[in-house]
Amino acid sequence: MKLTQTYVDKVINTALAEDINYIDVTTDNLIGAEHKSSAYYVAKDDGVLCGIDIAKRVFELAGDGVSFQKLMCDGDKVRKGDIIAKMSGSTATLLKGERTALNILQHLSGIATATNRCSELVKGTKASVTDTRKTLPGLRAMQKYAVTVGGGKNHRFNLSDGAMLKDNHIDAYGGITAAVTALREKIGHMVKIEVEVRNLDELREALDNRCEVIMLDNMSCEEMKKAVEITDGKALLEASGNVTAENIRSVAETGIDIISLGALTHSVRCFDISMKIEKQ
Numbered sequence: 001m002k003l004t005q006t007y008v009d010k011v012i013n014t015a016l017a018e019d020i021n022y023i024d025v026t027t028d029n030l031i032g033a034e035h036k037s038s039a040y041y042v043a044k045d046d047g048v049l050c051g052i053d054i055a056k057r058v059f060e061l062a063g064d065g066v067s068f069q070k071l072m073c074d075g076d077k078v079r080k081g082d083i084i085a086k087m088s089g090s091t092a093t094l095l096k097g098e099r100t101a102l103n104i105l106q107h108l109s110g111i112a113t114a115t116n117r118c119s120e121l122v123k124g125t126k127a128s129v130t131d132t133r134k135t136l137p138g139l140r141a142m143q144k145y146a147v148t149v150g151g152g153k154n155h156r157f158n159l160s161d162g163a164m165l166k167d168n169h170i171d172a173y174g175g176i177t178a179a180v181t182a183l184r185e186k187i188g189h190m191v192k193i194e195v196e197v198r199n200l201d202e203l204r205e206a207l208d209n210r211c212e213v214i215m216l217d218n219m220s221c222e223e224m225k226k227a228v229e230i231t232d233g234k235a236l237l238e239a240s241g242n243v244t245a246e247n248i249r250s251v252a253e254t255g256i257d258i259i260s261l262g263a264l265t266h267s268v269r270c271f272d273i274s275m276k277i278e279k280q
Helices: 005-019 025-030 052-062 091-121 140-149 167-173 176-184 200-208 221-231 248-252
Strands: 036-043 066-070 083-090 128-130 163-165 193-197 213-217 236-240 258-260 273-277
Touching (some): 005 140, 025 091, 052 066, 052 083, 066 091, 091 128, 091 140, 091 248, 091 273, 163 176, 167 176, 167 193, 176 193, 193 200, 200 213, 200 221, 213 221
Parallel strands (some): 128 258, 163 193, 193 213, 213 236, 236 258
Antiparallel strands (some): 036 083, 036 273
16 A cells, blocks of 8 residues: 555645644744754664654655655564664754654554554464554544554445445344345445344345345354354455454454454554654
């Protein structure tokens, strides 16, 4: 996955405008335009790096005049104490871009790290780890990029990517069969249908309607094993709900195809990285 520069710049400029309303009162009144410094990023924990090129771009948009040397790249596994990058140049630009760059870098690295942990835990099974649409407004593409850097895959980017009948769609329309039948009459041949089911009876109904993907909502591992047997390869099965790093291996060993985790993006812990300016 590759992020467009237009999108990246839009996110950065929005963040910079939020952080520097008109002036940086501290820096603009303390640091002269010709003042130069050297700085570096240091990892404060072990994990997977993500967003280093975005961090570099922050300083270019915050005022330029900064040379940025990457020592590690997205996807690299970092250890506590590793120097990730070195910067030199305009002290004012370094200070003005510091928080915005770190906010993005820490958040995306946190997502990549959490995804990598889950992906490693399901190795040896057929299950793949995916994200969901539970993302922060305006940051969805960045967050989903971080999931791929961590070894995961992306679910839908938006409601236009595929037809997904959730419990509320089904209840509002009057049942799985009625909803799938009505949907099939209107969508094009390129659109797959995924249906969320809450029990094995709904699973059988979804299979009878030839749904390509079936989401098993908050089912126990025992129920998921039965679902795999009943489905017998006729559809892809996605496990969703109450999946954690502690139980993801057990979920994967049921034989399902996909495990989606909203927590990868909506409640991930930031990866600890600091920027240090070298003393004059």
